[in-house]
Amino acid sequence: MAIKIIVAGPRGRMGKEAVHMIYDTADFELTACLDHKNDGKKLSDLEGFSGDFNAPIYTDIEKCFSEQQADVFVDLTIPEVGYKHTKAALNHGIRPVVGTTGYTNEQLEELKQLAKEKQTGCIIAPNFAIGAVLMMKFAKMAAAYFPDVEIIEKHHDQKLDAPSGTAKKTAELIQESRKSKKQGHDDEEETIKGVRGGDFDGMRIHSMRLPGLVAHQEVVFGGAGQTLTIQHDSMNRASFMDGIKECVHQVMDLDELIYGLENIL
Ligand SMILES: NC(=O)C1=CN([C@@H]2O[C@H](COP(=O)(O)OP(=O)(O)OC[C@H]3O[C@@H](n4cnc5c(N)ncnc54)[C@H](O)[C@@H]3O)[C@@H](O)[C@H]2O)C=CC1
Ligand SMILES: O=C(O)C1=N[C@H](C(=O)O)C[C@H](O)C1
Numbered sequence: 001m002a003i004k005i006i007v008a009g010p011r012g013r014m015g016k017e018a019v020h021m022i023y024d025t026a027d028f029e030l031t032a033c034l035d036h037k038n039d040g041k042k043l044s045d046l047e048g049f050s051g052d053f054n055a056p057i058y059t060d061i062e063k064c065f066s067e068q069q070a071d072v073f074v075d076l077t078i079p080e081v082g083y084k085h086t087k088a089a090l091n092h093g094i095r096p097v098v099g100t101t102g103y104t105n106e107q108l109e110e111l112k113q114l115a116k117e118k119q120t121g122c123i124i125a126p127n128f129a130i131g132a133v134l135m136m137k138f139a140k141m142a143a144a145y146f147p148d149v150e151i152i153e154k155h156h157d158q159k160l161d162a163p164s165g166t167a168k169k170t171a172e173l174i175q176e177s178r179k180s181k182k183q184g185h186d187d188e189e190e191t192i193k194g195v196r197g198g199d200f201d202g203m204r205i206h207s208m209r210l211p212g213l214v215a216h217q218e219v220v221f222g223g224a225g226q227t228l229t230i231q232h233d234s235m236n237r238a239s240f241m242d243g244i245k246e247c248v249h250q251v252m253d254l255d256e257l258i259y260g261l262e263n264i265l
Contacts, residue, residue: 003027003029004072005071006094008033008075010034018241019043021245030055031055034059039060072248075096075100076099079160087110087111089122093120094120095121097123102165112256115256119256122258123257124258126169127261128241128243131232132215133243133261136166136170139230140177146228148222148223149183152218155208155216156213157210164217171201214233216234
């Protein structure tokens with residue numbers, strides 16, 4: 001039987017790609033979309049979806065979740081909206097697969113508790129690209145040997161959150177294998193505010209935003225007489241689709257929240 005899926009944010013860069021992936025996947029069925037406009041229309045009424053895209057569009061989340069019997073809810077929107085959507089999906093027993101980034105630790109914790117209480121699977125993955133997940137794992141391994149590290153993430157200039165969810169997750173994984181350390185010179189001073197980047201447990205994160213970029217990250221380690229750079233580049237949004245597919249399949253068998261694809265690969 002096909003897995004029935006609702007997608008939020010179908011007109012977005014990721015949402016559009018995900019809708020096409022769902023239509024192209026034999027055991028997936030798109031039952032509806034959530035948008036903040038176009039209520040009552042069909043996906044095929046929108047630009048870029050000509051043809052067979054007959055899923056209905058809702059703007060009211062409660063109405064959508066009550067009328068459509070879905071198995072999985074995929075959120076690709078913006079942080080405050082994605083958080084509300086994820087809560088509502090869990091309350092309706094629909095398993096969220098969330099790509100939206102920018103959640104606070106408190107929000108993540110609250111969603112974790114709710115998923116546990118509802119015994120409903122939920123995956124929140126800051127990055128669905130398998131290469132990016134490997135980059136994060138390799139960075140965690142390297143940090144045990146190289147405690148001095150800086151993260152440089154580079155994204156398109158329409159991105160709302162900084163640092164990226166991937167950079168934050170990378171820093172959290174590095175923190176698990178690296179002793180807390182304030183890097184750089186004790187007396188270093190910024191003569192231009194922010195020039196040394198954001199401070200996460202003593203390591204620095206730098207966020208670059210430029211047109212022409214998609215999603216890129218370098219994790220640079222430094223030791224005596226050597227550096228090690230681990231780099232990942234997403235050239236387009238197709239790079240995230242295999243990860244979403246995997247999450248949709250795996251979330252069906254979960255009864256708790258998993259944060260990060262590295263925990264289920
Ligand atoms: N986990 C991953 O691998 C990836 C995650 N992302 C994240 O996914 C999110 C979306 O990214 P993009 O598609 O590039 O952004 P985008 O700006 O192209 O799309 C966001 C969409 O959300 C929609 N939206 C806003 N409010 C809404 C509401 N109330 N209800 C329904 N839809 C609403 C907008 O209309 C827009 O279509 C971001 O948080 C981004 O960081 C992006 C790429 C990969
Ligand atoms: O907004 C994006 O584009 C991306 N967001 C995610 C993040 O914040 O890490 C994943 C990927 O980097 C693309």
